[in-house]
Amino acid sequence: MIKTIPLQNQNSWQDCLADLITDPKELLKILNLKPEQLDLSMDVLREFPLRLPRSFANRMQQGNPRDPLLLQVLPQQQELVDYPGFVSDPLAEQQFNPMPGILHKYAGRVLLMPTTSCAIHCRYCFRRHFPYTENRPDKKQWLDSLQYIRADSSLTEVILSGGDPLAISDKHLEWLLEHLAAIPHIQRVRIHTRFPVVIPQRITQQLCDLFTRYRLRFVMVLHTNHAQELDDEVKAACKRLKEANVDLFNQSVLLKSINDNAETLADLSERLFTCGVIPYYLHMLDKVKGSGHFEVSMQAARSIMTKLRAELPGYLVPTLVKEEAASANKTPIL
Numbered sequence: 001m002i003k004t005i006p007l008q009n010q011n012s013w014q015d016c017l018a019d020l021i022t023d024p025k026e027l028l029k030i031l032n033l034k035p036e037q038l039d040l041s042m043d044v045l046r047e048f049p050l051r052l053p054r055s056f057a058n059r060m061q062q063g064n065p066r067d068p069l070l071l072q073v074l075p076q077q078q079e080l081v082d083y084p085g086f087v088s089d090p091l092a093e094q095q096f097n098p099m100p101g102i103l104h105k106y107a108g109r110v111l112l113m114p115t116t117s118c119a120i121h122c123r124y125c126f127r128r129h130f131p132y133t134e135n136r137p138d139k140k141q142w143l144d145s146l147q148y149i150r151a152d153s154s155l156t157e158v159i160l161s162g163g164d165p166l167a168i169s170d171k172h173l174e175w176l177l178e179h180l181a182a183i184p185h186i187q188r189v190r191i192h193t194r195f196p197v198v199i200p201q202r203i204t205q206q207l208c209d210l211f212t213r214y215r216l217r218f219v220m221v222l223h224t225n226h227a228q229e230l231d232d233e234v235k236a237a238c239k240r241l242k243e244a245n246v247d248l249f250n251q252s253v254l255l256k257s258i259n260d261n262a263e264t265l266a267d268l269s270e271r272l273f274t275c276g277v278i279p280y281y282l283h284m285l286d287k288v289k290g291s292g293h294f295e296v297s298m299q300a301a302r303s304i305m306t307k308l309r310a311e312l313p314g315y316l317v318p319t320l321v322k323e324e325a326a327s328a329n330k331t332p333i334l
């Protein structure tokens with residue numbers, strides 16, 4: 001029997017994480033959908049399980065098999081189709097892995113992976129084949145990572161990514177921030193996270209207090225693909241972060257049948273802005289095996305951007321980028 005906690009009792013983020021939806025059949029039941037209406041696959045779960053917070057599922061539309069939030073998390077048979085050019089490690093990241101838990105690829109910024117776990121599993125994720133077990137740092141690896149950062153004075157920004165860095169406890173985060181604040185050349189800590197969107201309860205006052213405690217400047221880059229993800233609870237979480245002086249940006253992935261038109265992306269930008277979040281990047285899909293059905297062609301992407309620019313103020317237009325294995329930055333597509 002699956003034990004479920006009624007929504008009104010989900011008052012802590014730990015409770016939410018302990019009660020994720022992991023069975024697609026349960027999800028379909030909640031959404032009033034029949035398996036025949038979908039391209040559901042149970043086989044793909046072995047490689048990349050379903051992980052879905054209830055609050056995110058609540059924002060999906062009942063009875064809609066094409067719901068843009070559902071399609072981001074639904075395990076589908078299409079994932080088994082081989083698309084040419086879609087590989088396990090599209091960014092050849094492993095060669096920029098100077099030690100476990102660290103990616104140092106771009107000047108001035110280093111990416112730390114404090115955890116391999118996420119609050120939600122997004123089916124298009126390029127990390128779905130990442131050798132996570134080799135990147136689960138223990139205390140010694142933490143100290144080694146900090147030593148690496150301390151030894152390179154060209155670094156000014158530490159990016160916490162993952163996995164989802166807010167999956168670690170406040171206590172663990174505090175330990176890390178304290179050590180980072182003690183490294184004189186580090187000015188900013190940036191957190192790449194989906195938590196404020198998928199489990200807004202994670203943004204507690206206690207967490208926000210952490211962000212005001214150090215000399216460091218905090219930047220948070222959320223990950224939202226559709227305006228429907230941003231309900232009032234998310235908006236309130238963003239407000240708490242703004243009050244703690246955290247600068248908020250958003251990155252999205254351009255995804256077929258989810259947000260691949262100018263109108264949807266314009267709505268997303270407008271909604272982000274009402275939450276105090278500035279659109280930052282719109283990523284072309286990384287060509288990871290199992291995600292070919294999400295791909296939007298370069299030509300279509302360009303035409304969407306042209307329409308978007310004609311519709312929105314410049315500061316609400318994200319930069320369309322592509323990540324290339326050998327490049328020293330994300331490549332803008334003009």
Ligand SMILES: *Cc1c(COP(=O)(O)O)cnc(C)c1O
Nearest residue numbers: 103104105106109110111159330
């Ligand atoms: C995306 C990314 C960054 C951050 O790039 P910005 O352009 O500063 O947002 C840093 N390091 C790695 C390895 C990245 O993939």
Ligand code: SF4
Nearest residue numbers: 118121122125163194
């Ligand atoms: S939250 Fe981010 S890292 Fe985790 S599965 Fe989704 S896209 Fe990937």
